[in-house]
Every structure is written in structure tokens, then in C-alpha cells.
Amino acid sequence: MTTTMDPAHDVTDLGLASEGVRRIEWAEREMPVLRLIRERFERDRPLAGLRIGACLHVTTETANLMRTLKAGGAEVVLAASNPLSTKDDVAAALVAEYGIAVHARRGEDRDTYYAHLEAVADAHPQLTMDDGCDLVSLLHSSRPGQVGEVLAGTEETTTGVIRLRAMERAGALGFPIVAVNEANTKHFFDNRYGTGQSTIDGIVRATNILLAGKTFVVCGYGWCGRGLADRARGHGAHVVVVEVDPLAALQAVMDGFRVAPIAEAATLGDFFVTATGNKHVIRREHFEVMKDGAVLANTGHFDVEVDIPALRDLSTSSTVARPHVERFDMADGRGLYLLAEGRLVNLAAAEGHPASVMDMSFANQALSAEYVAGNHADLEPRVYTVPREIDDEIARLKLESMAFAIDELTEEQRRYMDTWDEGT
Ligand SMILES: NC(=O)c1ccc[n+]([C@@H]2O[C@H](COP(=O)([O-])OP(=O)(O)OC[C@H]3O[C@@H](n4cnc5c(N)ncnc54)[C@H](O)[C@@H]3O)[C@@H](O)[C@H]2O)c1
Numbered sequence: 001m002t003t004t005m006d007p008a009h010d011v012t013d014l015g016l017a018s019e020g021v022r023r024i025e026w027a028e029r030e031m032p033v034l035r036l037i038r039e040r041f042e043r044d045r046p047l048a049g050l051r052i053g054a055c056l057h058v059t060t061e062t063a064n065l066m067r068t069l070k071a072g073g074a075e076v077v078l079a080a081s082n083p084l085s086t087k088d089d090v091a092a093a094l095v096a097e098y099g100i101a102v103h104a105r106r107g108e109d110r111d112t113y114y115a116h117l118e119a120v121a122d123a124h125p126q127l128t129m130d131d132g133c134d135l136v137s138l139l140h141s142s143r144p145g146q147v148g149e150v151l152a153g154t155e156e157t158t159t160g161v162i163r164l165r166a167m168e169r170a171g172a173l174g175f176p177i178v179a180v181n182e183a184n185t186k187h188f189f190d191n192r193y194g195t196g197q198s199t200i201d202g203i204v205r206a207t208n209i210l211l212a213g214k215t216f217v218v219c220g221y222g223w224c225g226r227g228l229a230d231r232a233r234g235h236g237a238h239v240v241v242v243e244v245d246p247l248a249a250l251q252a253v254m255d256g257f258r259v260a261p262i263a264e265a266a267t268l269g270d271f272f273v274t275a276t277g278n279k280h281v282i283r284r285e286h287f288e289v290m291k292d293g294a295v296l297a298n299t300g301h302f303d304v305e306v307d308i309p310a311l312r313d314l315s316t317s318s319t320v321a322r323p324h325v326e327r328f329d330m331a332d333g334r335g336l337y338l339l340a341e342g343r344l345v346n347l348a349a350a351e352g353h354p355a356s357v358m359d360m361s362f363a364n365q366a367l368s369a370e371y372v373a374g375n376h377a378d379l380e381p382r383v384y385t386v387p388r389e390i391d392d393e394i395a396r397l398k399l400e401s402m403a404f405a406i407d408e409l410t411e412e413q414r415r416y417m418d419t420w421d422e423g424t
Helices: 014-028 033-042 060-071 088-096 110-122 134-142 158-170 184-207 225-233 246-254 262-268 308-314 355-378 388-401 413-417
Strands: 049-057 075-080 100-105 127-130 151-156 178-180 213-217 236-244 271-274 296-300 319-320 323-330 334-340 381-386
Touching: 014 060, 014 088, 014 355, 033 060, 033 088, 033 100, 033 355, 033 388, 049 060, 049 110, 049 134, 060 075, 060 088, 060 355, 075 110, 100 110, 110 134, 110 184, 127 134, 127 355, 134 151, 134 158, 151 158, 151 355, 158 178, 158 381, 178 355, 184 225, 184 334, 184 355, 184 388, 213 225, 213 262, 225 236, 225 246, 236 262, 308 323, 308 334, 355 388
Parallel strands: 049 075, 049 127, 075 100, 127 151, 151 178, 178 381, 213 236, 213 271, 271 296, 296 334
Antiparallel strands: 319 323, 323 334
């Protein structure tokens, strides 16, 4: 179905476009804040003439962000930020129905993944929009000559922000980046409520195992881990939290969870989910003591939280038990089950965050893109937080869309909060 009008693309099957459109429109129903922004962008065109290179999960919600950026006047080129999260019908719809250049195929191998990122870089983006810093890394590592062409960028997730801060500290960052992840309206909704629900969704879809009565180990009690532990408890699981940060661990204890080191938790769990942004959180010595039938999944950004090479090495053989479920046979007869190849289980085995959650993240992306488009000349090559006014505006729009109203400070209250001399 390729036509001469289609933008440059490499997608699995343009014939899937009409299914993609139906699902993109379904998601849009739950994205009222982004819709309001798109309507304003259509009028104001704040991104007119800008080329945006995006590396994001190619999902229905991302499609609505792409439509918003295009409505703002931008030319957008999109590649996937994870080889397993691409929805092929969405990629097709973006190309064939919405005129957006997409380079993403579900299940693409590592070489294709990087070839797709190169295709985005070939478009010489002036703004970057990353989820995990891969595009920014590529530009800085293999195309330094292009770094000067980029006015600014945005970053979606915790792991990307950690990398960008490391680049900033090393003096290696070549342009300003707004850390969308750090907006309250992003991580509060997305990491906590979005990851909480969709990770459980991915595990249940992949395994169809009842969670009630099982021991569910959550590694990392940050924004994502908290949401996940809460939802697992809601399903009737006994949750054990693994942490390295004393304050986060204390919070887990005070929230009513059992806290244990991974060496101990490894012997207890029926399910293990990593949400740390760290590496090799679950390792060889832990696989060695796990129960027969233990299920391992990751919902952190990269597929390194479970030491998969060690798991392969330890096992005598492996088989696909169900879609997204690989069984590893241990020499002593036990079987351990790894979900979604250790990649983000909520995106690989389910549909990622619900649209109403991504509404908040992508409202931040759209308004941050508008902000950097207008202010890049005043910004230094540093990592910036999302301006407070953007965060507040998104929270206000979301409440409005949910038909909740709040109070405003009275003049007397405002004065009282501003003074220090009025006591008892
Ligand atoms: N699945 C998704 O859709 C999704 C959404 C948002 C973020 N993420 C990713 O999830 C990861 C976590 O994000 P977050 O916002 O919760 O981060 P966070 O910084 O709030 O929390 C991470 C927690 O993990 C703990 N931790 C680090 N190393 C550990 C170890 N070895 N053992 C146990 N705990 C350890 C830290 O102390 C911290 O409390 C990141 O990789 C992020 O990019 C995924």
C-alpha cells in the first residue's frame, strides 16, 4: 500500500494501517490533555519548520504525541526505543494515515534497531525526543559533527536522565535537554500508576498465573517499584521488597511490606520483578536457590537487570513455554521462567501504560518541545527540569478533564503564606 505520498519508512506492513488508526483513536479518547494541546498547536504552530528526531516506544499513545507535534508544525522522524515494544499496526498508520516517517518493526534485531536510529539521525534533527538516551548517545558518539545542529532535546525516562546527567558531569553533553521524567505530572502518574498496572498486566497476560497467595518480589522501591508493589498486594500477593537505599527500604517497611536482601528473597519468590534501572540485580547465585517454577520479569528500562547470560549459562536447555515465556531447565530438574527476554515486560507482553497515563507524560513532552523551541537560545548544554508552570498547567488540565475542581488561595491566605511575622 506504499504510495508516493508516504514519508520515508521501514515498517512491517502498511496494510495494518486501518487497524492502527482505530486503536490510535481509541487511545486518544483517554488523552484529553494532549488533545487540548494539539488543538492549540494547530492554531499557534509553535514548532513550525522544526525537524524532530524521536526515539520512543511505537505505541498508540506515542502516535497521538506524533500527531500533536505535527499539528504544531514539526516534521517528525520516529524510531523505536525498544525492539519489542513496537506495535506494527501503529507504525503503519503513522506512515500511511498521518504522514509521519517511521522506522520500526516489532522484533527487529539489534542491527536493524541501530539502522533505524541511524535513519532518524540521517534526517538531521534539530530537536531530539528520546526514551532512554539512545538517539542522543548515537549523535554524540558516532556523529559528533551533527551535535551542533541540534538546538535542544527532551528525555522521557529515568535511565535516560541518569545517562544525560553523567554526560553533563563529564562535559560531554552538546545541547540542552529537558528531563521530562522529572516533572511531577510525569513520574507520579507514569512510573507509579502506569508501571504498576501495566507490569502486572504483562505478567498476567504472559503467564495467566493467579497472583493471590503467591510471593511477589519487587526489586527497587522507587517510583515504579512502589506502584508495582501496591498493585501486586491488591491482587492478594505477599510482596517482598528488595532495596539498596535505606530510606526507600524504610518506606517499604512503613508501607507494610516485608523487606529482605535479594539473597534471601531469592529463596522465597514465586515472581521476581526488577524495577531498579540497575544491572545484574538478580544473578547466578540467586538463580541457584530459586524455587522450581519461579517467574522472572523486568520492568526497568534495559534488559540487564536480570543477568540473562548467567541464566543461559547455568541452564542445561531452554524452551518457549508460551509466547513471551522462556523456560530454563536447571541441572537439578528445576525450571525458571523468564518473561519477554528480560525486556520491559509491560511493553513486550502487554500494551505499555494505559493511555490516560501517557496523556500526562506526552503532554509534558509536547509542552517541553514547545518550551525548548522557544527558549533554546537561552539554555546551556545541561539537563533541565520541566518548568514548574508546565507541570502545574498539566495537572490543572487533567483535573479539569476529570471534572474535579480545587480551591484557590484567598488573598488573606496568600498574604499569610508570604509573611513571617504573624504568629499565634
Ligand atoms: N516499565 C516502564 O514502563 C517504565 C516506566 C518508567 C520508568 N521505567 C524504568 O524503571 C526503572 C526504575 O525507575 P524509577 O523511576 O522507579 O527509578 P527510581 O530511581 O525512583 O527507583 C529505583 C530504585 O531502585 C533501587 N535500586 C538500585 N539498585 C538496586 C539494587 N541493586 N537492588 C535493589 N534496589 C536497587 C534504588 O535505590 C531506587 O530506590 C528505570 O530503568 C526507568 O527507566 C520503566
